[in-house]
Amino acid sequence: MTDRPAPSATLEKRSYRKRRLLDGLKILPIFATFLFLVPILGSQGAEHRLPSLLAYLFSVWFGLCMLCGVLAAWVSEPTPSQPPGTEH
Amino acid sequence: MATLNTAISVCLIYVALLFLIAFAAERTAARGAGRWLSSSFVYTLSLSIYCTAWTFYGAVGYAARSGLEFVTIYLGPSLVMFGWWWVLRKLVRIGRTQRVTSIADLISARFGKSNTLAICVTGVAVIGVTPYIALQLQSVTLSLSVFSDQAEFDTGTAALWTTLGLALFTLLFGTRSLNAQERQHGIVIAIAVEAIVKLIALLAVGVFVVWGMAEGPADIMARIDASEIGAKAIDGPRWMSLTFVAAAAFLCLPRMFHVLVVENDNDRQLERASFLFPLYLIAMSLFVVPIAVVGLEYLPGENPDLFVLTLPLTQNQETLAFLAFLGGFSSATSMVIVASLALATMVSNHIVMPIWLSSKGQGASVSGDVRQVVLRSRRISIGLIIFLGYFYYRLSGGSAALASIGLIAFAGVAQFLPALIGGIFWRGATRFGALSGLTIGFLIWLWSMFLPSFGAGGVMSAELLAQGPWGLSWLRPHALFGITGLDPTVHAIWWSLSLNFFTFVAVSMLTFPDPLERLQGAQIVNVFEHSGKGQGWTLAAAEAEDLMIMAQRILGPDDAKALFASEALRQRAPGQMPEPTSEFLQTLERELAASVGAATAHAMVAQIAGGPGITVKELIAVADESAQILEYSNQLEAKSAELTRTAAQLKDANTKLTQLSVQKDAFLSQISHELRTPMTSIRAFSEILRDTHSLEPEEQTRFASIIHSETIRLTRLLDDLLDLSVLENGQVTLHLQEGKLSDILDRAEQAVLANGSSALQIMRAPEHEQLHVYTDIDRLTQVFINIISNASKYCSAKQPELTISVSAQDTALHIDFVDNGAGIPASERSVIFEKFSRVGESDGSGAGLGLAICQEIMQRLGGTISYLDVPRGTGFRVKLNSPAKTTLQ
Numbered sequence: 001m002t003d004r005p006a007p008s009a010t011l012e013k014r015s016y017r018k019r020r021l022l023d024g025l026k027i028l029p030i031f032a033t034f035l036f037l038v039p040i041l042g043s044q045g046a047e048h049r050l051p052s053l054l055a056y057l058f059s060v061w062f063g064l065c066m067l068c069g070v071l072a073a074w075v076s077e078p079t080p081s082q083p084p085g086t087e088h
Numbered sequence: 089m090a091t092l093n094t095a096i097s098v099c100l101i102y103v104a105l106l107f108l109i110a111f112a113a114e115r116t117a118a119r120g121a122g123r124w125l126s127s128s129f130v131y132t133l134s135l136s137i138y139c140t141a142w143t144f145y146g147a148v149g150y151a152a153r154s155g156l157e158f159v160t161i162y163l164g165p166s167l168v169m170f171g172w173w174w175v176l177r178k179l180v181r182i183g184r185t186q187r188v189t190s191i192a193d194l195i196s197a198r199f200g201k202s203n204t205l206a207i208c209v210t211g212v213a214v215i216g217v218t219p220y221i222a223l224q225l226q227s228v229t230l231s232l233s234v235f236s237d238q239a240e241f242d243t244g245t246a247a248l249w250t251t252l253g254l255a256l257f258t259l260l261f262g263t264r265s266l267n268a269q270e271r272q273h274g275i276v277i278a279i280a281v282e283a284i285v286k287l288i289a290l291l292a293v294g295v296f297v298v299w300g301m302a303e304g305p306a307d308i309m310a311r312i313d314a315s316e317i318g319a320k321a322i323d324g325p326r327w328m329s330l331t332f333v334a335a336a337a338f339l340c341l342p343r344m345f346h347v348l349v350v351e352n353d354n355d356r357q358l359e360r361a362s363f364l365f366p367l368y369l370i371a372m373s374l375f376v377v378p379i380a381v382v383g384l385e386y387l388p389g390e391n392p393d394l395f396v397l398t399l400p401l402t403q404n405q406e407t408l409a410f411l412a413f414l415g416g417f418s419s420a421t422s423m424v425i426v427a428s429l430a431l432a433t434m435v436s437n438h439i440v441m442p443i444w445l446s447s448k449g450q451g452a453s454v455s456g457d458v459r460q461v462v463l464r465s466r467r468i469s470i471g472l473i474i475f476l477g478y479f480y481y482r483l484s485g486g487s488a489a490l491a492s493i494g495l496i497a498f499a500g501v502a503q504f505l506p507a508l509i510g511g512i513f514w515r516g517a518t519r520f521g522a523l524s525g526l527t528i529g530f531l532i533w534l535w536s537m538f539l540p541s542f543g544a545g546g547v548m549s550a551e552l553l554a555q556g557p558w559g560l561s562w563l564r565p566h567a568l569f570g571i572t573g574l575d576p577t578v579h580a581i582w583w584s585l586s587l588n589f590f591t592f593v594a595v596s597m598l599t600f601p602d603p604l605e606r607l608q609g610a611q612i613v614n615v616f617e618h619s620g621k622g623q624g625w626t627l628a629a630a631e632a633e634d635l636m637i638m639a640q641r642i643l644g645p646d647d648a649k650a651l652f653a654s655e656a657l658r659q660r661a662p663g664q665m666p667e668p669t670s671e672f673l674q675t676l677e678r679e680l681a682a683s684v685g686a687a688t689a690h691a692m693v694a695q696i697a698g699g700p701g702i703t704v705k706e707l708i709a710v711a712d713e714s715a716q717i718l719e720y721s722n723q724l725e726a727k728s729a730e731l732t733r734t735a736a737q738l739k740d741a742n743t744k745l746t747q748l749s750v751q752k753d754a755f756l757s758q759i760s761h762e763l764r765t766p767m768t769s770i771r772a773f774s775e776i777l778r779d780t781h782s783l784e785p786e787e788q789t790r791f792a793s794i795i796h797s798e799t800i801r802l803t804r805l806l807d808d809l810l811d812l813s814v815l816e817n818g819q820v821t822l823h824l825q826e827g828k829l830s831d832i833l834d835r836a837e838q839a840v841l842a843n844g845s846s847a848l849q850i851m852r853a854p855e856h857e858q859l860h861v862y863t864d865i866d867r868l869t870q871v872f873i874n875i876i877s878n879a880s881k882y883c884s885a886k887q888p889e890l891t892i893s894v895s896a897q898d899t900a901l902h903i904d905f906v907d908n909g910a911g912i913p914a915s916e917r918s919v920i921f922e923k924f925s926r927v928g929e930s931d932g933s934g935a936g937l938g939l940a941i942c943q944e945i946m947q948r949l950g951g952t953i954s955y956l957d958v959p960r961g962t963g964f965r966v967k968l969n970s971p972a973k974t975t976l977q
Contacts, residue, residue, distance in 0.1 A: 022173075025173050026173055026174065028170050028171065028173075029167055029168075029170045029171030029174065032166070032167055032170045032171075033167055036163050036167065036331065037327075037328065039156070039322055039327070040322050040324040040327045040328070049313055049318060049319070050155060050156060050312050050313065050317065050318040050319075050320070050377070051309040051312050051313050051318070053156055053322075054156070054312070054377060057156070057159060058370060058374065061163075061166065061366065061370050062367075062370060064166070064170060064366070065166075065363045065366045065367045065370070066363070068169075068170050068362050068363040068366070069362075069363035069364075072359045072360075072362055072363065076356070076359055
């Protein structure tokens with residue numbers, strides 16, 4: 001847009017990666033909703049006993065926390081070529 | 089009994105400890121130290137007030153009754169936190185830019201600062217949350233009863249003491265600062281400590297159950313599999329509805345909104361809390377099912393809500409039981425404190441203050457310190473809300489299962505969700521839409537969930553529940569519109585929220601928002617694009633002083649002064665009152681809003697500033713795509729207007745210069761004329777003397793004396809001019825000394841009448857002239873000489889007389905000179921003090937500078953000379969200020 005020197009390829013890649021990570025952060029609640037709704041899918045059958053459901057739910061839950069933490073940390077990390085607020 | 093006493097002492101010591109911690113935190117914050125107080129961890133821990141006594145005790149009971157379903161209460165908030173980028177990030181940004189004090193304040197601010205809406209939201213919140221507070225009281229009393237001999241335990245007294253203690257703690261720490269936006273470090277840190285205590289307590293009980301009572305995780309899994317809850321199937325609709333309503337309540341509960349949005353400092357806190365808080369929730373729910381399963385094994389038939397307490401007691405683990413008790417106590421107290429604080433802010437800002445202001449009838453211009461009124465109303469509201477909870481507890485008998493009341497409260501406050509989410513994402517949402525959606529949702533919730541919760545024969549009769557009112561079966565509380573077979577909770581949530589949502593959207597589409605509403609809508613929906621701008625104010629009516637008075641009453645003198653001083657500095661006028669610009673009024677309104685809420689602050693500023701004006705600039709900010717272009721052209725227009733103004737100013741200055749130049753020319757031509765007349769006669773007579781040789785000696789003498797007298801006149805004219813210019817330039821040095829007025833008048837009289845040529849008789853009253861004046865005697869004499877000689881020269885009476893009368897007033901001394909002549913025509917009175925002005929036909933001996941000089945002198949001496957309108961003759965009045973101790977400069 002301005003007469004800024006053309007950013008090098010690596011920086012381009014980083015800001016591109018960052019934008020995709022932000023997309024990930026945005027899609028995370030939908031992904032989480034999907035995972036949290038899995039237990040009701042097989043609720044009619046008897047094969048889903050409580051212990052396995054508990055194990056599933058808590059591991060998914062914990063995994064989502066980690067994912068959210070990692071994504072948030074990456075997204076908020078400032079990249080030199082891209083000032084915050086210009087992701088679009 | 090001994091154990092009950094121990095429990096109470098443990099409680100008291102714990103509360104005292106919390107007091108100390110809260111005090112220490114406030115001291116640290118006041119010293120400016122303790123950045124950790126606003127760290128992400130403290131923020132996350134403060135969010136844990138979501139986990140109340142209901143979740144602490146009730147989750148186990150819930151799990152014992154319905155299996156895995158309890159976890160939905162934690163999954164909902166986790167989803168909200170995972171989706172922080174969408175909703176919470178926007179909410180906290182809006183909260184900061186609009187200085188929001190509560191959820192009612194935010195909804196009111198979004199929909200044109202409507203106080204009606206704020207009152208409705210507050211009302212729903214109070215009705216929805218009061219049972220929830222009752223639930224906390226119930227759980228504390230219930231847990232106390234575990235430690236006591238059941239027969240002797242008086243639940244009523246215990247509940248009353250608990251209520252009083254909670255009210256006291258909240259009052260002491262919650263209302264220290266008026267500004268709801270200010271972080272209340274004492275409370276926040278106390279809550280954070282309580283969050284840790286309840287987490288450790290639950291984990292400790294869980295660890296004890298898994299490794300103490302059972303034989304590790306594998307054994308627990310086997311026991312779960314074998315237990316009655318292990319086989320419970322998940323009810324799909326309930327699972328989804330409860331997850332949804334928990335997520336909604338997490339956003340909409342007044343206390344959650346308070347810690348999430350109002351107490352939030354920066355985006356970083358939220359970013360960290362987005363995964364830390366779900367982790368906290370995982371830890372809180374990890375051991376719930378094991379405790380429930382083991383509890384059912386060991387204590388069949390006992391109240392499962394109390395397994396957390398009773399399980400350690402069965403193993404004689406009293407310390408652990410006390411720890412668990414403290415955990416439950418922490419959950420209850422932290423919830424009650426923040427909930428009553430948040431509700432009290434809403435009640436006081438949106439109900440009490442508007443009523444109080446309108447009852448005063450003067451709006452913002454009330455006298456006295458409003459801060460005390462706000463604080464008092466907030467304190468009374470806190471007391472009222474906590475005691476309302478107590479009365480609800482006594483009324484309901486404290487019997488219902490804990491979980492059902494919690495869910496009812498969740499569904500009640502979830503009714504704010506359409507207005508809240510619609511408000512921050514959809515510009516088309518209107519006030520009427522929000523109001524009607526909320527009303528419909530609230531009524532359905534009341535009818536299908538809240539009122540039936542008192543049980544058949546409570547508020548609703550069994551017949552009403554079964555048949556519907558007046559036999560209208562489609563209005564049956566648990567089968568609205570004839571749809572039967574639904575779970576009552578799912579039924580109520582489904583109908584209330586869906587109809588709330590559709591009404592909100594439909595009415596919003598059909599109604600038209602007013603300009604302020606549209607502007608606020610644009611500000612809030614597009615908070616990331618142009619944050620920090622509010623609607624403007626027309627400036628004309630606002631006076632900085634009025635604003636200052638109002639601000640002092642709300643913010644307090646120091647804060648108000650600081651605010652005004654910083655604004656003055658920003659306007660580059662340090663030390664003065666700032667101009668009440670549009671920006672300043674917005675800043676001020678926002679500051680006030682942080683104390684009394686958006687609607688009240690808006691009304692108060694409107695009282696002083698007149699109606700809010702929406703400037704072109706702000707309207708442009710509302711438009712989206714074309715905004716940039718329009719704004720640019722608008723800026724150009726503003727610049728061109730500024731240029732026009734500058735040009736006009738230059739034109740004015742030029743006109744003034746031209747006028748001055750004309751005046752100067754006139755003065756010069758008059759001077760030349762005055763000088764030319766004597767010069768002409770001097771030249772003429774000296775030429776006669778030079779060229780005519782046959783002149784008689786008498787003629788020679790006569791011509792020489794004419795030349796001489798003309799020279800004298802010329803000299804006098806030049807002297808006068810010099811004198812006048814010195815006086816006018818202010819270069820004159822005054823020789824101040826004290827003198828008697830009669831002496832000065834004597835000197836003047838002698839100077840005029842000395843040569844005996846004048847027939848003027850001067851009448852004086854020496855007994856009035858014995859006054860001392862402190863002034864430049866010579867200059868004052870000069871003025872008197874001038875007036876007397878004018879009388880002597882121009883008095884037209886046959887026997888000219890001049891009466892000099894002196895009168896001493898309070899602060900001034902009047903010396904009047906009145907002669908018996910013809911007087912000065914009214915038309916000429918205005919010009920006699922001008923330079924070169926002469927009255928009527930004159931002999932040409934004067935230059936017309938005398939009175940001009942007199943006026944200049946009197947100005948220097950700090951007095952005046954003026955024409956005195958008398959019935960006969962000419963009069964002049966010389967006025968000297970403060971005769972006795974005149975401080976003439």
